Amino acid sequence: MFCGDDSSKYLNDPIYGHIKLQDYVCKIIDTPQFQRLRYLKQLGTTYFVFPGAVHTRFEHCIGVSHLANTLVTRLRDYQPELGITERDIKCVTIAGLCHDLGHGPFSHVFEYSFMDRLSPSVNWSHENSSETMLEYLISDNKIESDKLFLFDIVSNQTSGADVDKFDFILRDCYYVGLKSSYDCSRLILSSRVIDQHICYEDKEYFNVYELFHTRYSLHKRIYSHKTCNAIEFMLTDAMLKANEHLEISKSASDPKRFLYLTDGIIEEIAKNSTKELESSRSIIHKMKKRNLYKLVSEALFLPLDIEKVGQDWISPEKLCEKKPKNSNLNPNDIRISWNFIHFGKKKENPVDYVNFYTKKEPTKAFRIPINKKMLCYPTTFGEHVLRIFVCDSAKMSDCKTAFENLITSINIPLY
Numbered sequence: 353m354f355c356g357d358d359s360s361k362y363l364n365d366p367i368y369g370h371i372k373l374q375d376y377v378c379k380i381i382d383t384p385q386f387q388r389l390r391y392l393k394q395l396g397t398t399y400f401v402f403p404g405a406v407h408t409r410f411e412h413c414i415g416v417s418h419l420a421n422t423l424v425t426r427l428r429d430y431q432p433e434l435g436i437t438e439r440d441i442k443c444v445t446i447a448g449l450c451h452d453l454g455h456g457p458f459s460h461v462f463e464y465s466f467m468d469r470l471s472p473s474v475n476w477s478h479e480n481s482s483e484t485m486l487e488y489l490i491s492d493n494k495i496e497s498d499k500l501f502l503f504d505i506v507s508n509q510t511s512g513a514d515v516d517k518f519d520f521i522l523r524d525c526y527y528v529g530l531k532s533s534y535d536c537s538r539l540i541l542s543s544r545v546i547d548q549h550i551c552y553e554d555k556e557y558f559n560v561y562e563l564f565h566t567r568y569s570l571h572k573r574i575y576s577h578k579t580c581n582a583i584e585f586m587l588t589d590a591m592l593k594a595n596e597h598l599e600i601s602k603s604a605s606d607p608k609r610f611l612y613l614t615d616g617i618i619e620e621i622a623k624n625s626t627k628e629l630e631s632s633r634s635i636i637h638k639m640k641k642r643n644l645y646k647l648v649s650e651a652l653f654l655p656l657d658i659e660k661v662g663q664d665w666i667s668p669e670k671l672c673e674k675k676p677k678n679s680n681l682n683p684n685d686i687r688i689s690w691n692f693i694h695f696g697k698k699k700e701n702p703v704d705y706v707n708f709y710t711k712k713e714p715t716k717a718f719r720i721p722i723n724k725k726m727l728c729y730p731t732t733f734g735e736h737v738l739r740i741f742v743c744d745s746a747k748m749s750d751c752k753t754a755f756e757n758l759i760t761s762i763n764i765p766l767y
Contacts, residue, residue, distance in 0.1 A: 385453060
């Protein structure tokens with residue numbers, strides 16, 4: 353990092369090269385709340401399988417901030433009629449910078465595995481936690497709150513095409529070694545605001561499609577890898593068993609304590625010799641020796657089929673009802689995961705929600721049906737993946753038999 357002519361600084365990013373960090377961005381980066389993101393891996397447990405995936409929320413947030421600033425500045429320069437002010441640019445830039453402040457250890461593992469299993473009624477989310485951490489950052493570091501405002505540029509609730517996705521797809525592909533033809537710079541260069549929507553030139557249709565297709569590929573091949581899934585369960589079990597002694601969950605509602613809750617919690621447990629953490633230490637030790645929970649069965653389901661029958665037909669208890677006679681399989685031996693892998697809009701095509709324009713009519717926004725641009729495309733844009741694991745490999749056969757017995761009693765097709 354080096355300084356510019358003004359009070360800004362320049363950072364050499366592996367994705368975008370040298371990027372400018374404005375003075376107001378540096379003031380936020382140089383706070384304990386933001387520096388905490390250095391100790392949260394972007395992809396959670398993925399680095400146990402893909403060793404290059406060691407990047408963190410820290411550089412992702414800086415990348416999102418950079419793209420947010422680049423996009424909103426371009427809109428100001430090329431569409432002065434929008435009346436975008438310097439304050440607007442600051443607000444969007446800061447929104448991109450701070451959007452992930454509330455992530456817990458191992459990112460989504462803390463939110464969807466640990467907190468959901470511990471307190472399913474609490475409805476804790478990293479988005480709400482990010483707001484809490486941002487408020488704490490402002491009060492603790494005396495930053496003017498009137499500079500903050502979230503725009504669809506950072507989090508597009510309509511289509512999902514936003515700079516958060518632009519960055520994590522490029523960055524995650526880079527660090528796990530996944531190739532993609534998606535090009536975010538072309539989307540930014542072709543962007544226009546029409547009727548309060550960010551639109552792209554119609555010739556970028558396939559580029560937008562590739563954005564969402566790459567998202568699906570990352571979830572299918574990387575994020576939801578079966579070994580990552582097994583390790584997620586083991587980390588969650590270790591944290592749940594340690595929670596009473598370390599009060600991990602209490603940190604989620606206390607920003608001062610949350611400041612020190614990072615991926616380092618696992619090593620904190622591993623090096624702690626107290627008797628209360630013995631079972632947690634044992635799980636972590638097994639994980640490090642690659643003695644992982646074993647995958648018993650995996651099945652794919654169409655979204656429409658799951659809408660009809662739901663997911664309650666399977667549980668550890670219901671599997672045990674179908675176990676072989678004289679089996680000692682019990683619900684505590686079983687872990688069940690459901691992953692809904694999709695293009696970003698569940699069972700729908702997210703590109704159907706993106707607005708486009710033509711070079712001849714740059715002020716008219718419209719949407720494009722996929723069959724007008726492509727004849728080779730998926731018939732469904734999402735799939736449910738069911739996986740069943742056992743903690744003890746000796747019980748794999750009994751659990752597999754139980755699943756086979758259970759699935760024959762359910763009127764649902766397998767793929």
